[in-house]
Amino acid sequence: MSVDTRQESATLTDDELRTLDAHWRAANYLAVGQIYLMANPLLAEPLRAEHIKPRLLGHWGTSPGLNLVYTHLNRVIRTRDLNALCIWGPGHGGPAVVANSWLEGSYSETYPDITRDATGMARLFRQFSFPGGVPSHVAPETPGSIHEGGELGYALSHAYGAAFDNPDLLVTCVIGDGEAETGPMATSWHSNKFLDPRNDGAVLPILHLNGYKIANPTVLARIPESELDELLRGYGHDPIHVTGDDPDTVHRGMARALDTAVDRIARIQRAAREENATERPRWPVIVLRTPKGWTGPATVDGVPVEGTWRAHQVPLAGVRENPEHLRLLEAWLRSYRPEELFDEHGRPRPDVLACLPTGARRLGATPHANGGLLLRELPLPALDTYAVPVEKPGLTLHEPTRVLGEVLQHVMASTAERRDFRLVGPDETASNRLDAVYAATGKAWQGLTLDVDEHLDPHGRVVEMLSEHTCQGWLEGYLLTGRHGLFSCYEAFTHIVDSMVNQHIKWLRVTRRLPWRAPIASLNYLLTSHVWRQDHNGFSHQDPGFVDHVLNKSPEVVRVYFPPDANTLLSVADHALRSRDYVNVIVAGKQPCFDWLSMDQARVHCARGAGIWEWAGTEDGTREPDVVLACAGDVPTQEVLAAAQLLRRHLPELAVRVVNVVDIARLLPSEEHPHGMNDFEFDGLFTPDRPIVFAYHGYPWLIHRLAYRRSGHHHMHVRGYKEIGTTTTPFDMVVSNDLDRYRLVMDVIDRVPGLAVRAAGVRQRMEDARQRHHEWIREHGVDLPEVAEWAWEG
Structure with a gap:
């Protein structure tokens, strides 16, 4: 059964309610300040146009809901000493997560110049969505984050990945109702069928329904609650609802919901770990319904804003130019009563900080959000x-x-x-x-x-x-x-x-x-x-x-x-x-x-990234090659070696160099990629002026794009996949795309000066072999014996 917290008694004392509301109001104030202000952070003087940023960027609509979640996660982490991580799916809520990190102190620890006082607050506000500052989304720069704000649809799968093999970790995941409409999110709900309550941590999804995306209503916010419950139960969850726009009611409901969810998770894990329970559990999910842009301007220019799509980004746009908007902004900021939240030096007052956990228990300081701190070397074998x-x-x-x-x-x-x-x-x-x-x-x-x-x-x-x-x-x-x-x-x-x-x-x-x-x-x-x-x-x-x-x-x-x-x-x-x-x-x-290289040879070749296979070519060291046969990929390598063998047999006087490329970035100039070759290396390997016939695994124009600045690029001819395919024999695939050994030999004859006339008979035999292949597979259904039974004869 779903649990509706509106029908249950509150668990908060009046003191707890007061301090939680103080923290939430402080976070809301800081979120609004980041979007709008570049000076006067504590409103020590009347707000003037020059205090406002010239470009107003960011997203307010989801921020108050995220602030509510962060506030209440602080409480439950502190009271139960939980090891927790939160994935913030609504990435547009960057102001909220940054604000909360600043309040808990993890932001100032990460960025010492953003102090937890008026000076730091001013810098916090100014840097947000400002040149040289921080992005408007939850981003890598945000302490406590492992999820980029632009990644709509991936939050829940990230949360389960974080919980796997982390048995003591609670991973909460806030899912926006716009994000909930995406395909990746739809499939990731099934991740609970793979979560092991004995060896893994727990994931607590919090579906935040504020009703709107950028300009449209959201699907899950507009279906009947009973239908939503059926959907979530069908995914294997038991829903817990928190709904409202009255702060006291929502605070009490959210506290009750988190206590209920954490209790259920503890029972599930205890049953698996101590009682050897094997039945797949039904995990809790919280459905939080609050207005979009909650506590922001109710109306602007005569149209409703709070609770509508108009609150998604910047509810008051022309603040510098519009005195009425400037007045509304100041009234909005003062509605949070900042003088009750911050002292005269801009430091958060004790009531604001009362709910905060300490040390690594803070969401912005957990090492699980900076995983490299926990990483151990992988025990790889010899x-x-x-x-x-x-x-x-x-x-x-x-x-x-x-x-x-x-x-x-x-x-x-x-x-x-x-x-x-x-x-x-x-x-x-x-x-x-x-x-x-x-x-x-x-x-x-x-x-x-x-x-x-x-x-x-x-x-x-x-x-x-x-x-x-x-x-x-x-x-x-x-x-x-x-x-x-x-x-x-x-x-x-x-x-x-x-x-x-x-x-x-x-x-x-x-x-x-x-x-x-x-x-x-x-x-x-x-x-x-x-x-x-x-x-x-x-x-x-x-x-x-x-x-x-x-x-x-x-x-x-x-x-x-x-x-x-x-x-x-x-x-x-x-x-x-x-x-x-x-x-x-x-x-x-x-x-x-085919196995081409011993382990020692493979190590050297892979470290080099691209190199000459001297055993495969016919260079004698006394002169430059007449042609370079290059390859990247297992099938192209086999076809190049088969072509080299045909050339050795039919045109023994030709000096052929075979180059194999493992690391494709080696083709780039060294100034464009750390693995790239300088021009001297490239010319030494591929020659600056000899024909290069390159058999590549993928689309041929990639090789041209990587090598277009090389001096020998105009001598390069690339064969690869030409978007021609079907269910056919292995060799027919390469023939259909002109990557086969016979075609490569023909390419050599066509491009090496003097061969077109002198080797016309060889070229004709190669063309005949391709035709013979075409007829053979249609009669026998398998490749020519000379292809199927081919082996290197070097």
């Missing part, structure tokens, strides 16, 4: 133990991701006690050949289990749900609170989280410039089941463009790797899992792939 033996290139085949799965099994086993590593993905761990991890841990699952199910475990640390959004949010929350992880996904569907990775990259870029933010473990993607081997799925599953998206982002944060075989994948993964403050994208196949 790679030689898991490396595949390579006596000569191309003699054996392995599935690279299956080999990596054995390393991940070791990591899972080594972190079994400390529980700070998770593997997430949308139902693809086994499909992506990483199922060795199941020997160390199962798949997290709190739902019904049937006899036919495999590897389900209520305490497992592999987390799978067919929502890339939710998986991404879980992992981000897990990393931001000081743990490690890996996101394994089909390559084509990582595009679903484009906007989420964009926000995380921005977060990391900002935190690198904040000395108080400790580095966190990198966000690591393993993209497999890739474009060239979609034997079961075809065109719908063929899209290598996530790399293009990521490489548009901050070069100091993003890294993209194309390991061509099993040992290079181990080397790259080891580096990525040890790294900090990066987004690492690793593209690797799960199908059998």
Whole structure:
């Protein structure tokens, strides 16, 4: 049953009510001051136009509700000595979270020049949404935050990620009613089916319904309360309601709601941890209904503002130019009675501070919101133990991701006690050949289990749900609170989280410039089941463009790797899992792939990022190469080596250089990316004036974009995915996109001066082979024997 706190007796004493209301009014005053004022912070004199910022930016509408939540979380944390973190979903409430951090002292501890007095208050006000200051949203600069305010839809999945393997942590999550309409939020409600009450912390969602988005009503605020209750109960929650616009009534209701919710959470955890309860619990959720822009101007220029969409941003716009608006603003600010809240020096009075927890219990000071402070080194194994033996290139085949799965099994086993590593993905761990991890841990699952199910475990640390959004949010929350992880996904569907990775990259870029933010473990993607081997799925599953998206982002944060075989994948993964403050994208196949490099060779090659495979080319060291065959990706590497072998056989006098690129950012100039090559390195590797035929895993224009400033760029011809696909044979995919070995040989003949006439017969044989392939697969359904049975003969 839902609990309506309006029908229950209040738990607050009159003194508690007075101090809570004082804190809330102080936070509201500070929020309004941040939006409007650049001087006269305590209203020591009548408000004048020059006290007002020339550009009024920010969002008032959600701030009073967030201030209410922050105030009451302070109370329950203090009275129960809770270890808590809050995810502030309505990112437009930046003024509220900053105001509360300043009141509790964590802001001044983080930024000593923003003192907790009149001087600091003036600086706090001036810096908000001001050049050289802080953003209007809850941002990395905000103490206590792990969630960027622009990330509408991700708050709840971040909260669950933070709660995983944090058994003593209460993660509250304020969800705005605009945010509640998003797709990612809809799926993240199901995260409670993966939360282990024995080993994980608790998540308390607080659905804040103030009725409006920017200009429209919100869905959940306009449906009947009974229908909303049915929805939340259907998600597995028991709702607790707090509704009203009378401050005393709402204060009493909110206190009662939080006490009720925390009591229920304690009972759930006690049942799991002390009584071995195994039934999936129904967790509480608080539904808070307060007016949008509560306590702000009721009407402006004759139209209603408080409780409407007009309160969303700046309720009084032309304050400098409009004397009536200036009068209304001063009346609004004075309605909070600042003289009761701050002394003559601008310091908060004792009543304002009475509800505050102390030390690391403060929401702005919790180390869980600065996860690098809690981060421990990941116990990674010696790679030689898991490396595949390579006596000569191309003699054996392995599935690279299956080999990596054995390393991940070791990591899972080594972190079994400390529980700070998770593997997430949308139902693809086994499909992506990483199922060795199941020997160390199962798949997290709190739902019904049937006899036919495999590897389900209520305490497992592999987390799978067919929502890339939710998986991404879980992992981000897990990393931001000081743990490690890996996101394994089909390559084509990582595009679903484009906007989420964009926000995380921005977060990391900002935190690198904040000395108080400790580095966190990198966000690591393993993209497999890739474009060239979609034997079961075809065109719908063929899209290598996530790399293009990521490489548009901050070069100091993003890294993209194309390991061509099993040992290079181990080397790259080891580096990525040890790294900090990066987004690492690793593209690797799960199908059998030739082993090219020994473990020692793989380490050297991956550290170099791009290098010559002398054993694959026909250079003799006495002259420059006639042509460079370059490759990035496992399938392009195989096709380039097959082309090199054909050239050795048919045109033995040709000097061919083979270059393999693992770290795609090496193609960028050194001044554009930390991994980039200078021009001397690039020209030495690719030559400044010889034809370059580049076989690339993804869309070919990315290579052109990365290398367009190089002196030899106009000699570069790139083959890659041309958005041509279907369910077909592996070799037909590369033929359809002109990435095949025969096409590459033809490209060499077309581009090396003098070969067009001299090697016309060879070119014709290559074209004939492509035609023969076309006819063969349509008759036999499999690739030509010369392709299917091909092996390196170097």
